[in-house]
Amino acid sequence: MVANGCIDVNAEPTRISKPAALERWNGNLGPGNLNAHFAMSRAIALSHQFGIGCVALANTNHWMRGGSYGWLAADEGVFGMCWTNTLANLPPWGASTPALGNNPLAIAIHDSTAPMSCSTSPCPVLLRSALRLRRPRPATLRPRRL
Numbered sequence: 001m002v003a004n005g006c007i008d009v010n011a012e013p014t015r016i017s018k019p020a021a022l023e024r025w026n027g028n029l030g031p032g033n034l035n036a037h038f039a040m041s042r043a044i045a046l047s048h049q050f051g052i053g054c055v056a057l058a059n060t061n062h063w064m065r066g067g068s069y070g071w072l073a074a075d076e077g078v079f080g081m082c083w084t085n086t087l088a089n090l091p092p093w094g095a096s097t098p099a100l101g102n103n104p105l106a107i108a109i110h111d112s113t114a115p116m117s118c119s120t121s122p123c124p125v126l127l128r129s130a131l132r133l134r135r136p137r138p139a140t141l142r143p144r145r146l
Contacts, residue, residue, distance in 0.1 A: 021050035027060030036063035040072045070108030080108040
């Protein structure tokens with residue numbers, strides 16, 4: 001990946017825009033894990049300044065373990081939520097052609113009274129669970145009255 005130019009080991013992210021607590025950055029094809037660490041550090045700094053921080057990072061490479069960036073936020077006492085996109089590489093249930101990506105979603109929560117919590121899950125798993133909850137119920141179920 002380095003030899004063919006897909007990853008520039010000397011690249012550093014450059015800011016594209018900064019409207020208050022939101023920032024957009026270009027990763028300049030740098031190593032994904034270094035870019036992701038940088039982006040989460042910026043989001044943490046913004047959250048301390050504005051109460052919320054959101055950083056979008058484009059033009060980068062694989063970030064490795066998404067949960068590790070959520071932990072960065074939790075270690076700093078803030079809520080962290082990270083996700084990424086990918087090409088469609090998984091077929092939905094019952095299909096034969098890929099239409100879903102295995103995008104991870106990482107959520108980390110800091111709680112001063114308990115150990116930190118971090119959850120990571122591929123988005124198709126979450127989507128499949130949501131779809132199962134919304135499928136038609138058997139006709140034998142009766143509506144509940146409030």
